[in-house]
Amino acid sequence: DIQMTQSPSTLSASIGDRVTITCRASQSISGLLAWYQQKPGKVPKLLIYKASSLESGVPSRFSGSGSGTEFTLTISSLQPDDFATYYCQQYSNYLYTFGQGTKLEIK
Amino acid sequence: QVQLLESGPGLVKPSQTLALTCTVSGGFISSVSNYWSWVRQPAGKGLEFVGRMSANGYTSYNPSLKSRVTMSVDTSKDQFYLKLSSVTAADTAVYYCARDPQIAGFFDYWGRGALVTVSS
Numbered sequence: 001d002i003q004m005t006q007s008p009s010t011l012s013a014s015i016g017d018r019v020t021i022t023c024r025a026s027q028s029i030s031g032l033l034a035w036y037q038q039k040p041g042k043v044p045k046l047l048i049y050k051a052s053s054l055e056s057g058v059p060s061r062f063s064g065s066g067s068g069t070e071f072t073l074t075i076s077s078l079q080p081d082d083f084a085t086y087y088c089q090q091y092s093n094y095l096y097t098f099g100q101g102t103k104l105e106i107k
Numbered sequence: 108q109v110q111l112l113e114s115g116p117g118l119v120k121p122s123q124t125l126a127l128t129c130t131v132s133g134g135f136i137s138s139v140s141n142y143w144s145w146v147r148q149p150a151g152k153g154l155e156f157v158g159r160m161s162a163n164g165y166t167s168y169n170p171s172l173k174s175r176v177t178m179s180v181d182t183s184k185d186q187f188y189l190k191l192s193s194v195t196a197a198d199t200a201v202y203y204c205a206r207d208p209q210i211a212g213f214f215d216y217w218g219r220g221a222l223v224t225v226s227s
Contacts, residue, residue, distance in 0.1 A: 001170075034213035036154075043203065043217045044146075044154065055215070087154055091212025094167050096156040 002026050002090050006099035012107040017078045021102045023088035025069045032092040035064055035073045038101075039084045047086075048073065078104075109133045111204050113221035119198075120227050125191040127221055129204030130184075137162050137182045142207035144214065145178065145189045147200040155200075159207060160187060194225045 003026035013019050023033065031051035036044040046055045048064035051071055061076040075082055083106055088099040115127035127145075135141065145157035158168035160178045168176045172191065180187040191198060202221050205214035 032212055036214075043219055044214070045217075046213060046215050049211065049213045049215075089154070089213060095169060096212065098154040098156070100153050 001095055002029060002092060002097055004088055004090055004097050004099040006086075006088060006102045008102060009100065010103045010105060012105045013078055014107045015078050015080060019075050019078060019104065021073045021086055021088075021104075023066075023071045023073070023099050025071075025090055025092075028068045029090045029092035031067050032090060033064075033066070033071050034089045034091065035062075036087045036089065037082075037084045038087065044087065109206060109216040111206065111216055111218035113202060113204050113218045115221055115223070117222055118224050118226060119194055121195055121225055122193055125189070125194050125198060125202075125223055125225070127189045127202055127204075127223070128186050129188070129218060130186050131206075132185065136180065136185050136187065139163050140209050142210050143180065143187045144205045144207050146203045146205055146214070146217075147198075148203070148220075149197075149200040157189065157191075157202070161210075196225050199223065199225045 005024045007022045033051045035048040038044045047058050047062050052064045063074050065072050085101045085103045087101050110132045112130045119125045142159040144159040148154050158176050158178050160166045166178050175192045177190040204218040206216040208215050
């Protein structure tokens with residue numbers, strides 16, 4: 001299995017901050033990585049696919065980068081609606097795996 | 108607009124079989140270019156891929172669940188199904204069905220989720 005490790009597990013930030021979440025894969029996954037946002041009691045929402053492609057309708061303050069084993073999700077200027085848990089997911093091999101999640105909290 | 112909706116019993120007894128249905132609207136379930144998947148999430152925990160299938164019967168399951176999982180599809184009803192046998196409390200989770208577009212590997216549309224509790 002390809003293990004996905006996110007850091008940090010919890011992140012406290014303020015409105016307007018620029019924040020970065022990191023996702024590391026246990027082996028190279030090329031650029032086959034997606035990011036999701038999940039709010040409590042809600043369904044995961046696709047933000048980014050293929051490491052850096054923004055899903056239609058997702059605000060441009062979200063961006064993704066990386067390749068190989070290290071990837072980042074950046075929110076350029078935090079908005080109140082962005083406080084949620086974020087998951088990365090690799091789809092490099094047939095067994096898709098998710099990171100453990102990063103909870104983004106209000107400071 | 109693609110919509111997915113899970114349905115099935117919310118309570119299953121240990122050792123029995125969990126059975127869920129995902130009804131797809133607007134999603135071209137018959138298209139072999141999409142995979143239809145199940146993902147689960149225990150309360151307060153992360154997401155776990157359960158398995159995926161295509162309309163022509165291809166299936167791929169999480170090896171940790173493979174011996175207990177069966178997925179199937181009925182394109183005439185725009186539905187696909189999950190069966191998980193010999194359940195234990197560890198299988199208690201919200202089960203989501205989701206679409207993997209163009210066999211891309213990520214999930215662009217999700218159902219609202221179905222909570223299944225395994226308890227006697």
